Amino acid sequence: MYATQALTHLVPLAADELDKNKVTPGVLGFLVFAALAVGVWFLMKSMNRHMGKVDFEEAPDPAAADEKAPEETGARGK
Helix, strand or coil: CHHHHHHHHHHHHHHCCCCCCCCCCHHHHHHHHHHHHHHHHHHHHHHHHHHHHCCCCCCCCHHHHHHHHHHHHHHHHC
8 A cells, every 4th residue: 555655646756757659668567577487487497397207108009909919819719
């Protein structure tokens, strides 16, 4: 609440300096963008660390097992 009150007192002072034909994100826009970039960097680093811990063994392909099954049973039956 105090920050908003301080800003409302500063807005009339800055009105003389503002160019209404020029719109820029300013320092606040840069800080927000930088914070988002740092957050994404930490999330990617964490994701890479977690993906490195994954131990995954692929199950055999059922279609390949069905193709081999008749050959094996035929050879055993003879």
